[in-house]
Amino acid sequence: MRNKTLNMDTKIAEYQPVIGLEVHVQLKTNSKMFCSCPTVFGAIPNTNICPVCTGQPGVLPVANRKAVELSIKTALALGCTINNLSIFARKNYFYPDLPKNYQISQYESPFGMDGVLEIDIHGKAKKIRIKRVHLEEDTGKLLHSIGSTELDYSLIDFNRSGLPLLEIVTEPDITSPEEAWSYLTGLRNLLRYIDVSDCDMEKGSFRCDANISVRDSAMADTGKLGIKTEIKNLNSFKAVKDALGYEINRQVKQLKAGKEVVQETLLWNDRQGRTESMRTKESAHDYRYFPEPDLPPFEFSGNLLEKLKGELPELPHQRKKRFISEYLLTDYDADVLTSAKGLADYFESGVNAAKDSVPPDASLKFAKPFANWVNTELTGRLNARGQTIEGCSVSAGYLARLVVMVCEEKISNNIAKQVLDDMFETGRKPEEIIREKGLTQISDEKEISGLIDKVIEENPIPVEEYRGGKKQALGALVGAVMKKSGGRANPQMVNRILRTKLGG
Numbered sequence: 001m002r003n004k005t006l007n008m009d010t011k012i013a014e015y016q017p018v019i020g021l022e023v024h025v026q027l028k029t030n031s032k033m034f035c036s037c038p039t040v041f042g043a044i045p046n047t048n049i050c051p052v053c054t055g056q057p058g059v060l061p062v063a064n065r066k067a068v069e070l071s072i073k074t075a076l077a078l079g080c081t082i083n084n085l086s087i088f089a090r091k092n093y094f095y096p097d098l099p100k101n102y103q104i105s106q107y108e109s110p111f112g113m114d115g116v117l118e119i120d121i122h123g124k125a126k127k128i129r130i131k132r133v134h135l136e137e138d139t140g141k142l143l144h145s146i147g148s149t150e151l152d153y154s155l156i157d158f159n160r161s162g163l164p165l166l167e168i169v170t171e172p173d174i175t176s177p178e179e180a181w182s183y184l185t186g187l188r189n190l191l192r193y194i195d196v197s198d199c200d201m202e203k204g205s206f207r208c209d210a211n212i213s214v215r216d217s218a219m220a221d222t223g224k225l226g227i228k229t230e231i232k233n234l235n236s237f238k239a240v241k242d243a244l245g246y247e248i249n250r251q252v253k254q255l256k257a258g259k260e261v262v263q264e265t266l267l268w269n270d271r272q273g274r275t276e277s278m279r280t281k282e283s284a285h286d287y288r289y290f291p292e293p294d295l296p297p298f299e300f301s302g303n304l305l306e307k308l309k310g311e312l313p314e315l316p317h318q319r320k321k322r323f324i325s326e327y328l329l330t331d332y333d334a335d336v337l338t339s340a341k342g343l344a345d346y347f348e349s350g351v352n353a354a355k356d357s358v359p360p361d362a363s364l365k366f367a368k369p370f371a372n373w374v375n376t377e378l379t380g381r382l383n384a385r386g387q388t389i390e391g392c393s394v395s396a397g398y399l400a401r402l403v404v405m406v407c408e409e410k411i412s413n414n415i416a417k418q419v420l421d422d423m424f425e426t427g428r429k430p431e432e433i434i435r436e437k438g439l440t441q442i443s444d445e446k447e448i449s450g451l452i453d454k455v456i457e458e459n460p461i462p463v464e465e466y467r468g469g470k471k472q473a474l475g476a477l478v479g480a481v482m483k484k485s486g487g488r489a490n491p492q493m494v495n496r497i498l499r500t501k502l503g504g
């Protein structure tokens with residue numbers, strides 16, 4: 001009996017979450033998926049509509065070529081196998097936001113299958129398998145309130161109806177809320193790199209649903225999965241993380257109490273920080289999928305796939321590897337720089353700009369400190385102002401010139417930081433600010449020598465200590481000279497001359 005209890009306790013401690021994510025991404029096209037209505041966000045409700053996207057009888061859908069190409073590009077970037085013959089299917093269900101009573105989607109032959117996205121968890125790479133990438137049309141949007149006024153009826157806006165929507169589904173490979181966060185960050189980064197979507201969660205162009213179950217070690221050993229719930233209404237990465245954390249706890253508590261987890265769809269209530277039951281889960285069978293008779297099957301030739309592959313830019317993980325090998329950056333710096341395409345572009349454009357002013361053998365030595373300046377000083381100032389790199393008032397070329405001056409010891413680090421502050425405010429050239437404020441580094445032997453003489457005279461105690469063998473006393477004297485020069489004296493020269501004057 002005692003043994004049995006012990007066993008059970010161990011099992012409870014070892015509940016393992018199993019998470020799969022479904023991400024819906026609105027593709028960057030000018031027109032909708034099956035009609036020519038515009039896709040602009042924020043238009044007056046029900047102005048971007050036509051008989052096709054409002055489900056009028058007698059109309060026929062025509063597939064948007066650009067949307068199909070963006071989908072294939074995404075599938076290729078995720079390393080998916082592309083189905084050479086792909087078909088659309090009707091997913092039948094009744095809901096007020098779906099005027100046709102079916103959604104054109106993909107079921108048996110999605111565009112892409114069996115891909116992978118590598119994520120980074122505490123410095124270790126983990127592969128999250130991608131089950132499928134398929135294209136469908138978005139639904140209309142129901143409004144239950146206007147501003148803060150709750151309505152006792154619902155309004156419908158069909159502007160969103162028929163927007164091209166790409167669904168990217170993972171295998172249940174994610175085992176913690178942190179991994180889910182990392183996956184979503186990596187996926188959004190990739191989609192922005194290949195420019196298929198702006199991935200703006202606030203505008204609803206990047207949406208996530210999560211499937212989650214927990215299992216004990218015995219089940220994990222046999223590969224069995226627990227009963228899962230699906231969480232919807234996750235409107236931010238933080239909401240995904242919070243909701244998963246909440247749901248893991250809820251399911252474990254349920255199982256610990258000897259109860260079963262009910263298979264159901266849940267809504268995340270962000271304000272109250274908990275999940276709420278929405279409906280018990282309908283199985284895929286309920287949708288009565290069948291091939292869409294109004295659209296022909298898609299056949300992709302090898303040529304088209306090669307062409308689309310050729311249009312893909314360097315992907316984040318490839319770029320990171322190149323930054324490490326080409327610029328000798330640390331793994332950390334390369335990781336931060338390639339975390340957003342804009343930041344990586346900024347870095348490379350600065351390095352290229354510096355090539356003109358730095359001799360070829362020095363440009364490698366420049367890349368590292370420049371990466372450092374971008375990742376700390378620049379990013380710090382951007383974050384403090386709530387700005388993005390795209391809206392940065394300091395051009396990459398100007399920052400590069402500033403860092404070149406630091407590398408060539410024309411100005412000190414501290415002076416450069418002051419100059420950067422000014423550049424942020426005014427967007428001016430660093431040379432101009434330095435000249436105007438008289439901030440150039442003092443590298444004149446005579447001038448430095450004069451400063452040192454004064455400091456020696458004013459600081460007899462550390463001078464005595466140094467001469468008596470206490471070598472650390474030099475630091476205080478160097479500091480005093482730097483202070484006297486307003487931070488402009490060349491520190492190396494100060495060190496050298498000071499040692500000579502003090503006799504070794």
Ligand SMILES: [Zn+2]
Nearest residue numbers: 035037050053
């Ligand atoms: Zn339309």
